[in-house]
Amino acid sequence: MVKIRLSRGGAKGRPFYHVVVTDQRNKRDGRNIESVGYYNPVASGKDKRLELNVERVKEWVGKGAQLTDKVAALVKEAGKQQAA
Template sequence: MVKIRLSRGGAKGRPFYHVVVTDQRNKRDGRNIENVGFYNPVAAGKDKRLELNIARVQEWVGKGAQLTDKVAALVKEAGKQQAA
């Protein structure tokens, strides 16, 4: 099954996540199909906290991809940002 989930990057104590489309059997930071955005939980100042390509996420969901709980919350947040 294809999942849209977070892949961790960044340094110790400064996490940075890529939102990726991947097969669920792959490791968390392993091979992925497509990178659809990023999430920076420790963004400060002018740094962007969240950026998602909503159109690509919706296209993958239409093809049967499943969102993890955290990514579903981030997609909802990104939708609110675009509406504003």
């Protein structure tokens, strides 16, 4: 099954996540099909906290991909940002 989930990067104590489309059998930071954005939970100042290509996410969901709980919350947040 194809999932849209977070792949961790960054340093110890400063996490940075890529939002990726991947097969659920792959490792968390392993091979992915496509990167559709990023999430920086410790962003400060001018740094962007969330950058997400919502159109691509909707395309993948239309093809049957499932969102993890955290990614679903981030997609909802990104939708609010675009509406504002």
